Amino acid sequence: MPELDPAALDPEDSKLVVLARASRARTGAxxxxxxxxxxxxxxxxxxxALPSLKLTALQAAVAAAVSSGAEGLEAAAVVTAAAEADEASRSALRDLAPKAPLHVAGADGEVHTTH
Incomplete structure (x- = not known):
C-alpha cells in the first residue's frame, strides 16, 4: 500500500491517534x-504481555472489534516508540481491512507514517 501524507489526516483518524495515545499513557504500556x-x-x-498471552496493541484492538461483531475496519492508529508497526500488527489489521489506513505515531501523538 502506498504511503500517504500524515499531515492530511482525517479528523476521525486524528481521534484514533488521541485514543491510542491516551490508552498507552493511562496504562504505561x-x-x-x-x-x-x-x-x-x-x-x-x-x-x-501476560505469561500465557502476548498481543500487540493493534492485535488487541482488532480482537476487541471482532469480538464485538465488527465485520470491517475503516482505519487504525498505533502509538509506539518504534518507527513502524510490526508485521503481526499489520497482519491483524489486513485480515479484516486490506485497504484501511494505518497511522503510526510517536508518544507525542505526531504521526510519522501512514500506510
Missing part, C-alpha cells in the same frame, strides 16, 4: 492502538 469499524464504533487497546 509499550503501545496503544485504536481502530474504527465500518459502523463508526471505536475500539482502543494496549499491549498485552
Amino acid at each position: 509499550a503501545e496503544g492502538a485504536a481502530v474504527r469499524d465500518t459502523d463508526g464504533r471505536t475500539y482502543a487497546a494496549t499491549t498485552v
Whole structure:
C-alpha cells in the first residue's frame, strides 16, 4: 500500500491517534492502538504481555472489534516508540481491512507514517 501524507489526516483518524495515545499513557504500556469499524464504533487497546498471552496493541484492538461483531475496519492508529508497526500488527489489521489506513505515531501523538 502506498504511503500517504500524515499531515492530511482525517479528523476521525486524528481521534484514533488521541485514543491510542491516551490508552498507552493511562496504562504505561509499550503501545496503544485504536481502530474504527465500518459502523463508526471505536475500539482502543494496549499491549498485552501476560505469561500465557502476548498481543500487540493493534492485535488487541482488532480482537476487541471482532469480538464485538465488527465485520470491517475503516482505519487504525498505533502509538509506539518504534518507527513502524510490526508485521503481526499489520497482519491483524489486513485480515479484516486490506485497504484501511494505518497511522503510526510517536508518544507525542505526531504521526510519522501512514500506510
